Amino acid sequence: MAIGNMIRVSDTERVVNYYLTVQNILNGSRRAKIPNIKEYFSQSKFRSQSNQALMVKTDVIRGNNLKMPVGAIGQDTTFFQELLIHSEWISAINENIHIYYAGVTSSTVNNITLKTFKKYMLMEEYRIEYLKKHNLLDEYIAVKLNQYVEDWYFKKLELLKGDDIQEAKKILYAILMLYIPHVKLNEFSPNIRQFINEHN
Known part of the structure; x- marks a missing residue:
């Protein structure tokens, strides 16, 4: 490469x-x-x-x-x-x-809707499988997961409006639950643990 x-x-x-x-x-x-x-x-x-x-x-x-x-x-x-x-x-x-x-307002990165979070779920399901396949999931959880959730998903939630906010939070909670078989709750950052507790 x-x-x-x-x-x-x-x-x-x-x-x-x-x-x-x-x-x-x-x-x-x-x-x-x-x-x-x-x-x-x-x-x-x-x-x-x-x-x-x-x-x-x-x-x-x-x-x-x-x-x-x-x-x-x-x-x-x-x-x-x-x-x-x-x-x-x-x-x-x-x-x-x-x-x-990066400033194109119509791009999938900037035009955040409930549909966006449904597509994030598809991505996370795929991500976990390929990381497991290559024995990288534990490393990803250790060095990247908390930062990614806080700096990406939490910030994308702030761009939603109306009923989409609560529905997107449910999807994000479901995304985090995908990792639960592979990570202990106390390995999540305090902000993520608070989010999980609020939506459990």
Whole structure:
């Protein structure tokens, strides 16, 4: 896999620098065989990058039958992680390859409805299965789950209106329950534990 940086444009502009992420994990190198994949994800905290900012051999995709889950939102993140899992080498390029316009109001990221949360459920069902398949679920729970729920799902709830809020909270509660067989309640952050208790 060859991967570069992304420019994210909204009210402000910033560079999502995956080159530095790779260098930090590979001890200053920009190209190397991917080390133990669990260690890689642990060090990067499952950080993803735009699929438009990378190149990968088609054999990686076709040979492993990699597909994005139909109807889900967030599938680009899991697809990127699966590409990493099945790539033997990674080469980072300190160039801005892709420009992402995050301020598009009609995008699925910004136009949040109850339907959005139903699509999040599809994504989480898929995410848990592929993480289990590659023995990465425990690592994901340890380094990413709390941060993702608080910084993504909780903030998306704030964008809903009317009856959709309570219905979306029910879906989010159901999403969290997907993890309960794999995580102890006290491993959730205080805010997430409070949310679970309020909707139990």
